[in-house]
Amino acid sequence: MGGMVAAGIVKNNNQAEEVKVASLETKTIQETVITSGTLEPVDQEKIYADQGQKIREVRVKPGDKVKEGAALFRYELPVRTVRSVKDGTVIQVNENPASGLGGESEPVVVIADLDEQQVTAEASEFDALKLKKGQRVTLQSDILPEKKWKGRVKEVAYLPEKSQKQGSAESEQIRYPVTIELEHNLPLKLGSRLMAEIQTDPKRVKSLPQSTVVE
Numbered sequence: 001m002g003g004m005v006a007a008g009i010v011k012n013n014n015q016a017e018e019v020k021v022a023s024l025e026t027k028t029i030q031e032t033v034i035t036s037g038t039l040e041p042v043d044q045e046k047i048y049a050d051q052g053q054k055i056r057e058v059r060v061k062p063g064d065k066v067k068e069g070a071a072l073f074r075y076e077l078p079v080r081t082v083r084s085v086k087d088g089t090v091i092q093v094n095e096n097p098a099s100g101l102g103g104e105s106e107p108v109v110v111i112a113d114l115d116e117q118q119v120t121a122e123a124s125e126f127d128a129l130k131l132k133k134g135q136r137v138t139l140q141s142d143i144l145p146e147k148k149w150k151g152r153v154k155e156v157a158y159l160p161e162k163s164q165k166q167g168s169a170e171s172e173q174i175r176y177p178v179t180i181e182l183e184h185n186l187p188l189k190l191g192s193r194l195m196a197e198i199q200t201d202p203k204r205v206k207s208l209p210q211s212t213v214v215e
Contacts, residue, residue, distance in 0.1 A: 027207045033130060033198040037121030037139075037180060039188055041112035045086055047072060048107050049097060060109060064090045072109045088113050091190060112190075119151065119180040121196050122161065128176040130200045131156045137180050138197045141188060153198060154181040 049055055056076040060066060070084045092110035119139065123131055137151040157177040180196060188194075 022208055022212045024206045024208060026204055028202045028204055029207065030202045031130065031200045033123065033127045033200060035121045035123055035127070035178070035196050035198070037119040037178070037194050037196050039186060039190055039192045039194060040118055040120050041091070041114060041190060042116040042118045042181075043086075043088075044091070044110060044112035045084070045088070046107035047082060047084075047109045047111070048105060049073075050075070055095065055108065058093055058095050058108065060090045060093065062090055062093055066090060066111060082108075084111055086111065086113075114190075115185075117182055117185045117190075118154065119182065119194055119196060121178045121180060122175040123156070123178050125160070125174045125176065128156060128178075131178060131198060132201070135201065136199045138199075139180070139182075139186075139194045140197075141186075141192060141194050143188060143192065149182065149184070149186055151180045151182045151196075153178060155179040 054076040056074045056079070058073040059071045060073075065088070066072070066084050067087050068084055071081050072084055074081045088111040090109060091112045091114075092107070094106045094108055097106035097108055119137075131153055133153055133155060135153045137153060139149045139151055141147070155178070160174045160176050178198075186192075186194075
């Protein structure tokens with residue numbers, strides 16, 4: 001038995017292990033940040049009711065095209081008419097606006113310019129460090145999965161969005177708003193969700209093939 005073990009050791013020691021040599025190469029690498037966003041108009045106006053005022057009548061409905069100075073709604077007492085300060089299309093009406101969390105109320109009327117769209121997304125505090133204006137973006141939607149649209153990062157917010165605290169501060173996620181400008185308007189409804197792939201800036205680095213990493 002001892003002789004068999006010794007013979008096996010000698011045999012293994014005499015077998016040369018086949019190896020390949022790889023050299024460091026300078027290559028360009030680029031990371032993709034994946035996030036989701038919402039399709040919105042670039043320019044919109046939200047008109048809120050004055051605190052304590054009761055709305056008597058709303059003069060517009062969703063889909064109405066209005067001009068600057070058009071009557072939007074009237075208060076009951078004292079009777080006063082609220083007018084639009086811009087041209088656009090009415091995209092939302094709340095005759096009885098409710099107050100949300102933190103005391104924020106809904107707008108009575110929302111007017112938007114539908115000729116230009118953008119996507120508003122979010123990035124984690126880690127990913128936000130990699131993003132900047134001008135980076136290329138590819139957008140997709142579950143509604144039209146075969147379609148892809150192009151855009152660019154327009155703005156990365158300096159401050160994170162206000163988030164509702166849940167539990168301890170350590171568990172609170174910090175998210176930075178990211179605005180994406182589109183090459184063309186999308187054939188989707190406002191408020192549609194989209195997946196955004198943002199290409200970070202390319203970097204020239206020393207690299208080795210993946211096959212050289214052995215565990």
